Structure formats: C-alpha cells, structure tokens
Amino acid sequence: MTATTTARTAFVPPTRFAVPGRIDAGEAAVEWQTATLTEIRRETPRAATFRFAVPAWAGHLPGQHLMLRLTAADGYVAQRHYSIASAPDGSGHIELTLDHVEGGEVSGWFHTEARPGDQVQVRGPLSGFFAWPGDRPALLIGAGSGVVPLMSMVRHHRERRLSVPLRLLVSARGPRELIYADEYGTETTPVFTRTAPAGVPVGRMTAAHVAPLLAERPDGGWEAYVCGSNAFAEHASRLLVAAGQPVDRIRIERFG
Numbered sequence: 001m002t003a004t005t006t007a008r009t010a011f012v013p014p015t016r017f018a019v020p021g022r023i024d025a026g027e028a029a030v031e032w033q034t035a036t037l038t039e040i041r042r043e044t045p046r047a048a049t050f051r052f053a054v055p056a057w058a059g060h061l062p063g064q065h066l067m068l069r070l071t072a073a074d075g076y077v078a079q080r081h082y083s084i085a086s087a088p089d090g091s092g093h094i095e096l097t098l099d100h101v102e103g104g105e106v107s108g109w110f111h112t113e114a115r116p117g118d119q120v121q122v123r124g125p126l127s128g129f130f131a132w133p134g135d136r137p138a139l140l141i142g143a144g145s146g147v148v149p150l151m152s153m154v155r156h157h158r159e160r161r162l163s164v165p166l167r168l169l170v171s172a173r174g175p176r177e178l179i180y181a182d183e184y185g186t187e188t189t190p191v192f193t194r195t196a197p198a199g200v201p202v203g204r205m206t207a208a209h210v211a212p213l214l215a216e217r218p219d220g221g222w223e224a225y226v227c228g229s230n231a232f233a234e235h236a237s238r239l240l241v242a243a244g245q246p247v248d249r250i251r252i253e254r255f256g
Helices: 105-112 142-158 207-215 230-242
Strands: 031-043 047-051 067-069 076-085 093-099 120-126 138-143 166-172 188-192 223-229 250-255
Touching: 031 093, 031 188, 047 105, 067 093, 067 105, 076 093, 076 105, 076 142, 093 105, 093 142, 138 142, 138 230, 142 166, 142 188, 142 223, 142 230, 166 207, 188 207, 207 230, 223 230, 230 250
Parallel strands: 138 166, 138 223, 166 188, 223 250
Antiparallel strands: 031 047, 031 120, 047 093, 067 076, 067 120
C-alpha cells in the first residue's frame, strides 16, 4: 500500500476505536466526507492526537464517534470506529486520539506515515447512546484510551462553563501513559495501576475510588459513562452497581 505521489504509505483512513454500544437508526444516511489532517500532537509514548479540518462537519455531541476510511493506492480499504476527542465547538475541526496498536494497520499508518495535509474519509457522527449533551450530572470512568470520548465531555463542560456536576475517574498504567495529563483539573481523579508519583497508591480501581463520588449524590443523581476494554468496563460497572448506581443509568462503551 504505497502512495502514487510519495514514497509514504498512502492509506485512506478507516475508523476504529471504541465499539459503539448501539448504532442509532438513520446513521446509514450519513455521507462520507473528506477530512484533511492539519496537526499531530503527541500525548503519551503510545498515543497521539490527530486534528482534522472537515468543512462540512455538521457537529457532534460529546461521546459520539465516527467511522474513518483509508484507501490504499491498489484500492484496498480499511475502516475503523474512533471516538471523537474534541468538544463540539463549531470550528469545522475534529480531533481523534489514537493508540499505536501493535500490528494495527490503521493506527500504524497514522503513527508512522501520516503527515499534515494527508486526507482521509470520515462518516459521522454516529451513535447517540453514549452521548452526553451536558443536561445532567455526569460521572465518567475510563481506562487507557477509553478516556477519549470522556475528554470530549470534559472539554464541552469547560468550554460551555456548564454548572451541572461532572466528575472523571481515569485509570492508567502510570503518569507517562495518562492521556491528556496536562488538561485535568479538580474534576479528575487519576488511578495508577503500575507506577505512580511518590505518595500516590498503586493499584487497580476499587470501591474506595467509586464510593466517594456516588456519595456526592447531585440533584437527579449521576448518569454514569464507562469506557475501556471489555475487562475494565465489566469491572467498573460492577463497582458502580455495588456502590448503588442504578443499572439503567450506566452507559458502557467497550473496545477490544
């Protein structure tokens, strides 16, 4: 899969990231659009944010995802689902944060070949199941790259200066693997499973992390959003239920 005009692999990007919990009716009518890569920002040794200009982008809700399509010079096509990291600011730009997955043809292309000016095809936004429009208290729990759609919610909350309560509990192997580490504020509690700064406990997310947040009990209660691997999503949702969160107010998005 090589470009016709450069020596770099010219893969027209597919979309893959968080697997949606539900595909909403009517998404088949969403058309493909051309997105131009304008900026690449390193987040961690294994993750980077890719900013795209999409002039005809109709906007999205925090938590939604899109489909991305890459097409090689020989016609081979790969498609993946990726969560949208940026807030819906109406600028005609969207951001995706991608882990460099071992052996991943799409993430591998982005991390080793993609350059500003490259164009890909995107279709979205997709799925309203995991979306948070900012109208209710939100308790966000993510691990690793599962924090990506949750950061869209955090950014939306800040940019709109929303008064509705929002809390983020995010798990990472260590400080170097914590995506968006420089952006977190008082709404965020990090959990480190392998290494941590001096004085910070190391270990898996437990009831001791979740219970204090549920104890805040804002008016109307929390709407919980959980995103991560299958194993993490199962673990976090069990912690929520054990702490008293209603099952029908837990939204889960898994990837694997």
